[in-house]
Amino acid sequence: MKQDKLIALALLMVAFSAVSGLALITVFIFKEGLPIIVKTGPGNFFLSSDWDPSSGNFGIFSMIAGSLAVTLCAMVIGTVFGLGLAIVLGEFCPPGLAAILKPVVELLAGIPSVVYGFVGVVTIVPLIRTYLGGPGLSVLASSIVLGIMVLPTVTSISMDALRAVPRTYWQGSIALGATKWQTTHMVMLKAAKSGIAAAIILGMGRAVGETMAVIMVAGNTLEVPHSILDPVRTLTSNIALEMGYASGQHREALFATGVTLFVIIMILNTIALAMARRGAGEGRTR
Amino acid sequence: MRRVSPRTAQRIVVSIMWLLAAATVGTLVFIIAFILVHGVPHITWEFLTQSPVSMGRKGGIFPMIVGTAMVAGLAVIIAAPIGVATAVYLTEYTRESRITAVIRFGADCLAGIPSIIFGLFGFVFFTITLGMGLSVVSGALTLALMVLPTIVRTSEEAIRAVPYAYREVSYGLGSTRWQMVTRVVLQSALPGICTGIVLSLGRSISETAAVMLTAGSALGLPSSLFDSSRTLALHFYILSREGVSMSNAYATASVLIISILVLNVFAYWLMHKLVRKPR
Amino acid sequence: MTDSAEIRAKVRVRNLTVRFAGKETLRNLSLDIYPNERLAIIGPASSGKTTFLRCLNRLNDLQHTFSHTGEILLDGKDVYDPDVDLARLRRRMGMVYAVPEPLPWTIYENLVFGARLAGIRDKDDLNERVERSLKSAYLWEETKDRLHQPAHNLSGGQQQRLCLARVLALKPEVLLLDEPCSGLDPISTAKIEDALVELTASLSIVLVTNNTKQASRVSDRTAFFLMGELIEVGPTQQIFTTPAHERTDAYITGQFG
Numbered sequence: 001m002k003q004d005k006l007i008a009l010a011l012l013m014v015a016f017s018a019v020s021g022l023a024l025i026t027v028f029i030f031k032e033g034l035p036i037i038v039k040t041g042p043g044n045f046f047l048s049s050d051w052d053p054s055s056g057n058f059g060i061f062s063m064i065a066g067s068l069a070v071t072l073c074a075m076v077i078g079t080v081f082g083l084g085l086a087i088v089l090g091e092f093c094p095p096g097l098a099a100i101l102k103p104v105v106e107l108l109a110g111i112p113s114v115v116y117g118f119v120g121v122v123t124i125v126p127l128i129r130t131y132l133g134g135p136g137l138s139v140l141a142s143s144i145v146l147g148i149m150v151l152p153t154v155t156s157i158s159m160d161a162l163r164a165v166p167r168t169y170w171q172g173s174i175a176l177g178a179t180k181w182q183t184t185h186m187v188m189l190k191a192a193k194s195g196i197a198a199a200i201i202l203g204m205g206r207a208v209g210e211t212m213a214v215i216m217v218a219g220n221t222l223e224v225p226h227s228i229l230d231p232v233r234t235l236t237s238n239i240a241l242e243m244g245y246a247s248g249q250h251r252e253a254l255f256a257t258g259v260t261l262f263v264i265i266m267i268l269n270t271i272a273l274a275m276a277r278r279g280a281g282e283g284r285t286r
Numbered sequence: 287m288r289r290v291s292p293r294t295a296q297r298i299v300v301s302i303m304w305l306l307a308a309a310t311v312g313t314l315v316f317i318i319a320f321i322l323v324h325g326v327p328h329i330t331w332e333f334l335t336q337s338p339v340s341m342g343r344k345g346g347i348f349p350m351i352v353g354t355a356m357v358a359g360l361a362v363i364i365a366a367p368i369g370v371a372t373a374v375y376l377t378e379y380t381r382e383s384r385i386t387a388v389i390r391f392g393a394d395c396l397a398g399i400p401s402i403i404f405g406l407f408g409f410v411f412f413t414i415t416l417g418m419g420l421s422v423v424s425g426a427l428t429l430a431l432m433v434l435p436t437i438v439r440t441s442e443e444a445i446r447a448v449p450y451a452y453r454e455v456s457y458g459l460g461s462t463r464w465q466m467v468t469r470v471v472l473q474s475a476l477p478g479i480c481t482g483i484v485l486s487l488g489r490s491i492s493e494t495a496a497v498m499l500t501a502g503s504a505l506g507l508p509s510s511l512f513d514s515s516r517t518l519a520l521h522f523y524i525l526s527r528e529g530v531s532m533s534n535a536y537a538t539a540s541v542l543i544i545s546i547l548v549l550n551v552f553a554y555w556l557m558h559k560l561v562r563k564p565r
Numbered sequence: 566m567t568d569s570a571e572i573r574a575k576v577r578v579r580n581l582t583v584r585f586a587g588k589e590t591l592r593n594l595s596l597d598i599y600p601n602e603r604l605a606i607i608g609p610a611s612s613g614k615t616t617f618l619r620c621l622n623r624l625n626d627l628q629h630t631f632s633h634t635g636e637i638l639l640d641g642k643d644v645y646d647p648d649v650d651l652a653r654l655r656r657r658m659g660m661v662y663a664v665p666e667p668l669p670w671t672i673y674e675n676l677v678f679g680a681r682l683a684g685i686r687d688k689d690d691l692n693e694r695v696e697r698s699l700k701s702a703y704l705w706e707e708t709k710d711r712l713h714q715p716a717h718n719l720s721g722g723q724q725q726r727l728c729l730a731r732v733l734a735l736k737p738e739v740l741l742l743d744e745p746c747s748g749l750d751p752i753s754t755a756k757i758e759d760a761l762v763e764l765t766a767s768l769s770i771v772l773v774t775n776n777t778k779q780a781s782r783v784s785d786r787t788a789f790f791l792m793g794e795l796i797e798v799g800p801t802q803q804i805f806t807t808p809a810h811e812r813t814d815a816y817i818t819g820q821f822g
Contacts, residue, residue: 015375025404111318239406255410452666457624
């Protein structure tokens with residue numbers, strides 16, 4: 001019995017490593033990044049587009065705008081495809097085909113982001129340059145690449161949400177004479193809406209946080225984009241591009257960019273977790 | 287305008303859905319085929335076994351293969367026991383409480399943090415504060431933290447899938463909780479746990495941003511865990527981005543893709559082994 | 566009751582009350598189990614039979630809502646005493662469940678699992694236990710040539726006899742059976758019943774069953790449980806012919822249950 005308690009205690013301590021990791025990350029990112037935000041003044045740091053590390057100007061507004069633009073456009077693509085795929089897999093697909101499609105989606109999640117970025121550069125970017133104009137490296141190119149990258153997240157979590165809807169709903173609706181599609185969009189999607197919202201928000205978190213693929217296709221210029229054909233720099237690419245040679249205040253400013261990103265992600269994750277919990281609650285209480 | 291009948295609406299929507307599904311499969315096939323078609327012809331025995339010459343313009347990728355294996359392998363070796371122990375604690379040693387809620391919250395949040403943040407953290411914590419420098423260990427520790435939530439979640443699912451009756455049988459035959467966990471539960475959950483670990487290995491191999499900031503980009507063969515080492519994914523990024531050598535870039539990407547494919551197929555096989563097993 | 570009867574009892578249950586999340590499942594129950602006897606416990610669903618059985622080897626401890634008052638003495642020592650070695654207690658009181666649940670290993674591994682847990686490593690000892698327990702469970706002839714095949718390949722009736730043998734391999738003093746034949750064919754049921762009759766040469770048996778005929782065939786004494794209370798207990802013959810309580814009679818003659 002005593003031995004059992006000791007084991008439980010040891011396991012509890014190990015189990016806290018994820019939490020301690022999270023705490024360490026938070027502390028160190030903020031410790032490195034927060035001072036420069038205070039020094040520059042939050043107004044200047046967040047709302048100015050003047051990023052010139054050599055002369056000590058650190059304004060990240062254009063990158064916030066860039067991240068926002070790229071993420072929102074990517075989510076349009078990711079949601080349409082991801083949710084469509086989830087519905088096909090969950091409601092319309094014969095089981096044999098589902099057995100092929102599911103590993104395909106998992107594989108999409110497993111492909112390295114650098115490979116996505118590279119394929120984007122050599123295929124999508126020239127297409128945009130030729131047919132739509134502009135430099136090709138653009139919000140649009142990044143959105144397409146990111147849209148494909150977040151698809152597995154959106155699909156798998158939406159599918160879980162659809163699967164959590166009691167099967168009796170589906171049978172009841174079909175028994176009332178509704179078609180499969182009517183059942184899907186009037187009954188299933190409605191019942192699973194919190195879970196699907198969670199899927200989209202988590203996908204959004206992935207898109208905001210993606211780095212290497214975006215660096216390769218976004219163009220990385222320091223301007224607020226005016227059209228989807230303009231090149232942009234995101235928060236993530238700013239860090240990855242300059243971290244290699246940054247020092248002193250410059251490095252602190254990159255950590256401050258990280259702080260911004262971290263806060264955005266934590267907000268998105270918290271919303272998604274709350275949504276997912278609400279979704280699970282809905283399934284149980286009804 | 288006449289309203290479309292529900293049947294027609296269904297037919298239209300279903301066709302669109304199928305198109306989306308086909309497009310997704312098409313995209314995956316295209317990406318993989320595109321890399322392999324351009325890259326596989328450049329993979330030779332020399333390419334796999336030699337060191338890069340003039341920044342990777344010529345020569346092979348042997349040091350990167352070794353570096354990737356060391357960083358990703360070590361990451362999983364560190365993360366797997368911690369992740370499985372966490373899952374065991376959550377499933378077998380406690381009931382739902384505020385403590386488990388905190389642990390789950392931590393794992394969920396960690397899972398959502400972007401790799402570049404892990405990179406920043408690993409850089410300031412492992413390489414600078416703990417003085418490990420840009421090295422295999424720094425990279426591995428950073429990646430271990432990154433894949434930890436995946437291992438926790440997949441292990442927890444696998445453990446929960448073990449029939450409750452096995453636990454009662456084990457207790458009934460006079461096992462302590464620890465014997466029950468190690469000899470019955472973990473043994474039955476092993477394929478599922480391994481699937482999670484294999485997928486985490488794949489993710490570690492794919493990762494670029496976090497290792498760039500923690501393991502560095504030295505071209506040489508790492509002679510110890512405290513040497514800097516460039517991984518395959520980072521090597522591919524540098525080759526393609528700086529336009530050093532497109533053929534070597536494609537070949538490196540092919541090696542990367544093939545290892546990911548092999549790991550995924552292996553994970554899939556393990557998972558099926560789990561499903562086929564009677565109950 | 567005389568003093569000598571008290572000493573003779575293998576297990577003495579005194580004023581046992583069991584609650585799950587505050588709700589009473591067993592109420593003030595007292596019952597003795599004698600050495601080398603077969604005691605059947607009958608009663609309708611949710612009358613507390615299984616709960617009682619699982620109190621004896623403390624399997625109810627796994628439910629965190631469980632609480633109890635009263636005492637259960639095994640050879641005079643309360644099984645709920647804080648210094649009781651749970652693993653040893655459960656080896657002394659082996660249990661067979663309603664659903665046969667072989668662990669996903671070979672027949673042999675299933676049989677030696679408990680002994681190995683107890684720290685027995687000696688190959689001859691293990692083999693001896695396997696053979697003896699399989700013979701006692703009437704399973705030896707069917708399995709002696711396939712000991713190293715997966716236990717899941719056995720039929721349902723064979724699996725349940727394997728579960729019985731698995732417990733017997735631990736040489737228990739009391740054997741607890743929770744409706745062991747509820748899902749089995751008549752032939753397997755007959756084999757298990759034959760095994761039980763022979764086994765009482767060396768141990769006591771508590772058989773929970775909702776098959777009154779089985780109780781009358783197998784047991785020396787029968788106890789009738791109803792809604793968490795012990796209505797009556799006595800020689801099987803007497804319970805089935807001249808029960809003291811109306812409700813016992815009504816249950817046995819099939820008027821409810």
